Amino acid sequence: MLKFWKKKPAETTSGQPAAAPTATESAPAAAIPHEADATSLDNAATTLSEALSEATPPAEAPGEESPFEVPPAEAAPAKRSWRERLSGSAFARGLSSLFIRHPKLDDDLLDELETTLITADVGVEASTMLVEDLRKRMHKREFADAGALLNALRQSLVTLLVPVQQPLKVTGHQPFVVLTVGINGVGKTTTIGKLARRYRDEGHNVMLAAGDTFRAAAVEQLKTWGARNNVPVISQGQDADSASVIYDALQAARSRSADVLIADTAGRLHTQGGLMDELGKIARVMKKLDAEAPHEVLMVIDGTTGQNAVSQVRQFRQIVGVTGLVVTKLDGTAKGGVVFALAREFGLPIRYVGLGETATDLRVFDAEAYVDGLLPANIGHG
Incomplete structure (x- = not known):
């Protein structure tokens, strides 16, 4: 039978036991007594691996994050494309429906586009800014059809997001x-x-x-x-x-x-x-x-x-x-x-x-x- 040592209390910087509650460190594997032979060590590893994969986290309270969101340890499935992940959003569905229902390039299309953007949580200010810019360009006859207008919308949306596209670099300080x-x-x-x-x-x-x-x-x-x-x-x-x-x-x-x-x-x-x-x-x-x-x-x-x-x-x-x-x-x-x-x-x-x-x-x-x-x-x- 496996034996597990009881973890010692954490110590303060002075070397004395810390007051409760004591900070503890969760390690990937539990301690195993030194007298265990090779066979028992193998069995221990199997038992601990099975326990980790089968353990059921405590039930969550209403309104809290679910503790069941930790994915299994095995290899993750193939990464899906951005379009596959985002195509079901209300934003994507709304635009697709809009251009199918209203393929004609006119002010009515732009009015509906503004409503679609606001409904998709783009916000009133951003939606108004985007659509009014497109309206001015449409009146200047910059767009041959609705597809050209959609291309222009794409570029405007990318331009809005590029400044905030800043990956986090966890360097320069340790830790x-x-x-x-x-x-x-x-x-x-x-x-x-x-x-x-x-x-x-x-x-x-x-x-x-x-x-x-x-x-x-x-x-x-x-x-x-x-x-x-x-x-x-x-x-x-x-x-x-x-x-x-x-x-x-x-x-x-x-x-x-x-x-x-x-x-x-x-x-x-x-x-x-x-x-x-x-x-x-x-x-x-x-x-x-x-x-x-x-x-x-x-x-x-x-x-x-x-x-x-x-x-x-x-x-x-x-x-x-x-x-x-x-x-x-x-x-x-x-x-x-x-x-x-x-x-x-x-x-x-x-x-x-x-x-x-x-x-x-x-x-x-x-x-x-x-x-x-x-x-x-x-x-x-x-």
């Missing part, structure tokens, strides 16, 4: 600290797990900090991601002080010369002042160890929330100085236009977009690929 923020349910913890895998595959030494102590499921979900990706996770118990957890994690990352530390945070509603105060505290505590930390404040946004995402970014940006965005769930019921609204309103870098559930579906944002994935394939540019 490079990524603080992730966002409300519950946007896919924040899952995004962290996917980022950990991406950076690990790029050759970086990655650590995670389970700073969402408000939800026990978030801590367990992050530990599962860590185990799957062979990435250590620093955590404490539920309701522990989030700033303390992240401070401990930054100390550990510095002592081990980690390349990247990704810290999770609580995601209670952005209208709650307590959450914003907590995020501000986390940023201040980090600066006690590194005056420039966090080096990236990455906000995760649910693409299905539409214009509400704009108000979320506005409030989080005021408190923690958001420096980059991740827009998730764009492959499902998302309208897709919120990306344009965010680019127009804030000009913040869009680092990644989520186009599915597997780790490879977290894509580095590509303005042209995104626009082409939304536009009809059979009219104009495809």
Whole structure:
């Protein structure tokens, strides 16, 4: 029978046992006693592997992120194209329907186009700007037909997004600290797990900090991601002080010369002042160890929330100085236009977009690929 050693309490920098709650590190494999022979070691590895793959995470509370989003450890399926992922969005469906119903090049087409853009969450200001520019060009007879107008729309949309097409480079600091923020349910913890895998595959030494102590499921979900990706996770118990957890994690990352530390945070509603105060505290505590930390404040946004995402970014940006965005769930019921609204309103870098559930579906944002994935394939540019 396997024996497992009980983990010793963490120590403070003075060498004395730390006060409860104690920060713990989740390692990819459990300790096995030295007296086990080769056969028992093989059996242990098989047992632990099966336990990891079959374990059922704790049930989630209503309105929280699902702990079941961690993909299986086996190889992910072939990556699908941007068009395959985005063609089902309301934006893509709306434009396809519009040009089929109204192929004639006139002002009525442009009026309906403006309505379609607004309905797809592009926003009133951005939609009006795009359509009025097309209207002026149409009256100058720059377009031979509706297909030419669609090509012009494509170029205008790409032009709007190119300035925010700025990939995140986790270099220049060691460790490079990524603080992730966002409300519950946007896919924040899952995004962290996917980022950990991406950076690990790029050759970086990655650590995670389970700073969402408000939800026990978030801590367990992050530990599962860590185990799957062979990435250590620093955590404490539920309701522990989030700033303390992240401070401990930054100390550990510095002592081990980690390349990247990704810290999770609580995601209670952005209208709650307590959450914003907590995020501000986390940023201040980090600066006690590194005056420039966090080096990236990455906000995760649910693409299905539409214009509400704009108000979320506005409030989080005021408190923690958001420096980059991740827009998730764009492959499902998302309208897709919120990306344009965010680019127009804030000009913040869009680092990644989520186009599915597997780790490879977290894509580095590509303005042209995104626009082409939304536009009809059979009219104009495809």
